[in-house]
Amino acid sequence: MALLYGSRVFFNLNFKASKLSRTLTHSYPRFQVRSMATSEMKKIQIQRDDTTFDAYVVGKEDAPGIVVLQEWWGVDFEIKNHALKISKLEPGYKALIPDLYRGKVGLDAAEAQHLMDGLDWQGAVKDIQASVNWLKANGSQKVGVTGYCMGGALAIASSVLVSEVDAVVAFYGVPPPELADPTNTKVPIQAHFGELDNIVGFSDVKAAKGLEEKLKESGKPFEVHLYPGATHAFMNTSPEGIERRKGMGATDENEATAELAWSRFQSWMSCYLAA
Template identity: 75%
Template sequence: MLVAASRIFSTRTPLFKPSLVRTHLPSASGYRFTFRSMADSAAASASSFNKIQIQRDDTTFDAYVVGKEDAPGIVVLQEWWGVDYEIKNHAVKISQLNPGFKALIPDLYRGKVGLDVAEAQHLMDGLDWQGAVKDIRASVNWLKANGSKKVGVTGFCMGGALSIASAVLVPEVDAVAAFYGVPSSELADPAQAKAPVQAHFGELDSFVGFSDVTAAKALEEKLKASGIPYEVHIYPGSAHAFMNRSPEGVKRRKGMGMPDEDAAAVELAWSRFQSWMTRFLST
């Protein structure tokens, strides 16, 4: 399967075109490309993350683990910002869902975090996508070697697209739940998914071809062709990144022209996520 994967996408294949992103996000001109390390990012909560290192091929990357030791595992993939407060919030939330999960965040950016749109764009443009898929596989296998009998993958925006790609390219994945992101055809074809996929999108999402309603419906047709169990949910009145509900996350979304707030949609999405992962990761 991994041999086939090398034919599906090439190194550094973009998840979506930078020009397409900039059509819908504030102008990047005038920003400085300054980065801060994970250690300087705002703390997600009082919950304690265990920082580990995972080796794969000729590289080592940091990962952050929270949750019950022998619980089913879930790899949690970052947005284009990097491993910041919001993705840590999501991992803590996941670890606390019944019946309990062990959440692991791999640091795909190797310690860098974007502080504004231009930096996030710069970091995402520089990501080695093939390497990111290898990071995901190594993370899944780490969880399986450390107490988790079954492991799912979830992600948001960039991480959502990578989550769906993992259903195609990482044979050890047992279930996927992706939020507002679809991989490019060069990265992975969802029609070839091997693991069950649940996907969540906002009706007002304006990332054309990546996470808008048209992309969501196209994904649904691909998943239908795959023959695996799937669900595609579209949330009325919600825009991109609607799951980000921390005060900092809400402020950032409003600054990017996404003023919608719908706590009910967020809770519904988490409920569906919980049911999906419990269904496929329970032993």
């Protein structure tokens, strides 16, 4: 499924069932901000099937767990910012980031699209399941999943495909039907979208409304929030994240919007992950 960011191709969800295939037609600025190590984070390895992948853990021992899923950039500074913030939300969480790209990080949109094109999405769902299982085996009685952009779509997919998940909060991303149908979600879902997001069929208003209709059919608790004046990736409020968004044409800066979304995130997870 090719998704458009304005008049430019944003990325391509590379499912075998998809009949759409496009390439980047415009250049993007290259960002010299590499994935930053955080002293509070511990790097671990998780086994699933016949493969092992790296993950990053931060937060309270024996706290509820939250799997935090990357944007198309990879495990970079912004997803680590999110995980660190989540770990410090009341009542305290153990946040885990699985490295779906196996150590690779996109420094510009062309690299990010290349990495995303090469992602085994069914394999990524298995990584999420292994991450949830690791948290539950290491002190977390309940585990939620959250994600941003690509990770948001995967978070919703996990609500359908990973039976061990207890709650999901997704940011600006809806999985294509080839991967998962949100009508079949097994857990409560909260989702967040910007009203000015123009990634057609993935995170624009039409996609958000379509998700809402499917969640109504699921019979599970849900919330779908639309934020006026917000474009794609509005949760990225670090100086580096703002710079990167501006380079891709997203000029809105509204920290209050992000804080409102964080407040709703905290309420949702504390409700459904309480022991």
